[in-house]
Amino acid sequence: MFDKLMDAIIQMREEEALELTEKLLEAKADPVTILDACTKSMEEVGKKFESGVYFLPELMMAGEMLKQISEKVKPMIQGQGEGKKAGKVLLGTVRGDIHDIGKDIVGFLLDVNGFEVKDIGIDVPPEAFVEEAEAFHPDVVAMSGLLTLAYDSMKDTVDAFKKAGLRDGVKIIIGGGQMSDKIAEYSGADACAKDAMDGVNLIKKWTGKE
Amino acid sequence: MKERWTTFADDAAKKQEALFDTWLSPKITFESPEAEALYKERVTLYKDAIQMRVPKRVPVAPSAGSFPIEFSGINWYEAMYDYKKLAYAWGKYHNDMDPDAFNAPRTIAPGKALETLGLTLYRWAGGGGLRNNQEYQFVEKEYMKADEYYDLIDDPTGFFINTYFPRIFRELEPLKKIPLLPPIHEIPMMPGGLIPFGMADVQEAFVKLADAGNEVHQWLAEVSKVTLSQMAKGRPGFSGGITKAPFDVIGDSLRGTRGVLMDMFRHPEELMEACERITPFMIKFGVATCKAAGHIMPFIPMHKGADAFMSQDQFKKFYWPTLKKLIIGLSNEGVVPQLFVEGAYNKRLELVDELPRGKVVWWFDATDMGEAKKTVGRTNCIAGNVPLDILCTGTPDDVKTCCKNLIDVAGKDGGFMMVSGAGVQGSKPENVKTMIDFSKEYGVYR
Known part of the structure; x- marks a missing residue:
């Protein structure tokens, strides 16, 4: 039945995946094994994304399934802890920009890929990024922005990290509609993610998850 | 079909x-x-x-996007609320830069009209809650729910009047009461069809629409003026x-x-x-x-x-x-x-x-x-x-x-x-x- 569950997730059959989870739980299957099957499925979905078979909709759908299955399964494994997180990411849309969809998608994909994400919202001033980082100790700071005004906000935010003496302790990544490698260089960030999954993969690489 | x-x-x-x-x-x-x-x-x-x-x-x-705003030294609040300044900014940008075509400022909507209707689909400088130098931005949400597809499919216009507009315009909430229109086509349906239009809150919503419409006409007068003057100088849209x-x-x-x-x-x-x-x-x-x-x-x-x-x-x-x-x-x-x-x-x-x-x-x-x-x-x-x-x-x-x-x-x-x-x-x-x-x-x- 685990194989069936994995197949349902990988082939985007949401209802079936949820029914199978219920059946497994009724049959007293080990909840941790169910979650492992989900993780393996997510890896498979990730591979299909890399090879260009799957796109953002499948990543989102797989994430949705994983969320729902986790919600069903997690109450059964209370006390066993949540397991080690893959890394900590501080995420926000930079000053002046209030767009949240790109940020939310990245946050969601990071979450379902095992990262601890702290989303500090939109229109976040550089000082607020630094304050949050001091409290949260992220491995990676991820800045989102759709508008060209975000170029300077990103630069100012990286500068604020430098000024606070925190720049060397974190990796900084940027992403959004008009972002590019040139803007990563301009702002002093370490990289620009060309899309949400590219961002997740870069962060995985940096945090040694891959 | x-x-x-x-x-x-x-x-x-x-x-x-x-x-x-x-x-x-x-x-x-x-x-x-x-x-x-x-x-x-x-x-x-x-x-x-x-x-x-x-x-x-x-x-x-x-x-041009909103470049003429920063280029002419005005801010977003002024561009959306002072139509003469908006027209000035667009005139200056096109005169100084001299591109082959004119980008009309029609995307810079009149702030007061949006405010009158209580638009929540965007945020903007001034009444839209953003700072004076911030460009307007879209607020993405599920304004239509997944189980409402057939409401839209059955009657797109009705869906926009009864459901979508009340959700994105705070002041148009009473439009929920506007009846379905195709059934109103014989005398027995007419009194019933007119009942909502006699309600105070529905009438108030129409007054707001009229106010917003008047505001748009003031804006349009300035936008048209700069558009025509650019054409008169030899610059097509x-x-x-x-x-x-x-x-x-x-x-x-x-x-x-x-x-x-x-x-x-x-x-x-x-x-x-x-x-x-x-x-x-x-x-x-x-x-x-x-x-x-x-x-x-x-x-x-x-x-x-x-x-x-x-x-x-x-x-x-x-x-x-x-x-x-x-x-x-x-x-x-x-x-x-x-x-x-x-x-x-x-x-x-x-x-x-x-x-x-x-x-x-x-x-x-x-x-x-x-x-x-x-x-x-x-x-x-x-x-x-x-x-x-x-x-x-x-x-x-x-x-x-x-x-x-x-x-x-x-x-x-x-x-x-x-x-x-x-x-x-x-x-x-x-x-x-x-x-x-x-x-x-x-x-x-x-």
Whole structure:
């Protein structure tokens, strides 16, 4: 039945995946094994994304399934802890920009890929990024922005990290509609993610998850 | 049911020619015979590019976006609330930079009208809750729920009146009470149909609409003045009217990105049916707004069909069928859809390369222009795509290198317009000026 569950997730059959989870739980299957099957499925979905078979909709759908299955399964494994997180990411849309969809998608994909994400919202001033980082100790700071005004906000935010003496302790990544490698260089960030999954993969690489 | 908008009509070319004539000879008074000649010369540059002839030179006009606001030293609050300042900013930008075409400030909506209606779909400077120097921004949410597809499909107009507007305009909440209209067609239904219009809150909503409408007329007076004065100086509009791809109507403003991506799995039939149902509206709206502007190219900003948002199969199934109908529907009325592809279409180029010659303008943001030239660019005009990162952070030399390359590659043998990849707000003024001046000089066909 685990194989069936994995197949349902990988082939985007949401209802079936949820029914199978219920059946497994009724049959007293080990909840941790169910979650492992989900993780393996997510890896498979990730591979299909890399090879260009799957796109953002499948990543989102797989994430949705994983969320729902986790919600069903997690109450059964209370006390066993949540397991080690893959890394900590501080995420926000930079000053002046209030767009949240790109940020939310990245946050969601990071979450379902095992990262601890702290989303500090939109229109976040550089000082607020630094304050949050001091409290949260992220491995990676991820800045989102759709508008060209975000170029300077990103630069100012990286500068604020430098000024606070925190720049060397974190990796900084940027992403959004008009972002590019040139803007990563301009702002002093370490990289620009060309899309949400590219961002997740870069962060995985940096945090040694891959 | 009969399938419509599946083939290009035989008389479409004739209709296109008639619209070009209207655009070429507007009923206005030019500043001078030279200005009139310049106007006609510029329209001809665009016409030749669209009809795939080699123009005298590459026409150039960055997408002004909101750049004129910062360039003229006013702020966003002033631009949205003081229409004279708005018109001044647009006049100054076009006079100083001298692009071949005019980008009207129609996207800078009057703040007070939005405020009167309590719009929540966007936030903006002033009454919209943003700081005075912040540009307006979209607030994406599920304004239509997944289980409401059939409300939309059964009666799109009714859905917008009864459900969508009350959700995005705080002050139009009472429109929920407006009855379904098609049943009101005989005397027994009439008293009942009129009851809501006698209710105080519904009447108040109509008063708000009237107030907002009056405000828009004040704004329009200034916008029209600057538009006409630019035309009188010899500068035609870059586009006229607007419409959208049906999938984006659903994905951008009704279901939201996340909602529409999930619907591809959870409600695929409803999603496709809704796109079909919206299509005639988008065709009629595009034709009407374009003709009202005396233009030929309605602006069509396209979002969720980009490479990063969906697979090729999903694009073929969900996005392209109704976009193609929109293109055919517009073309058959003589209109030339200005398809502004935000993001990239590198994977779509071959698929969408099935349109007859001289029907559309493909305006690209981040698509590879060399590949575009080899595919869609063989039959239709391509436009683009000086990137914003260069315009905002590069040097004039970077801009020249970029424009030279575009003219050499995308501009080869005509069929090309020089445009920026997106609105140029945030750009260095010297870079915008360089883009225009250099393209005029280097873009001459010899």
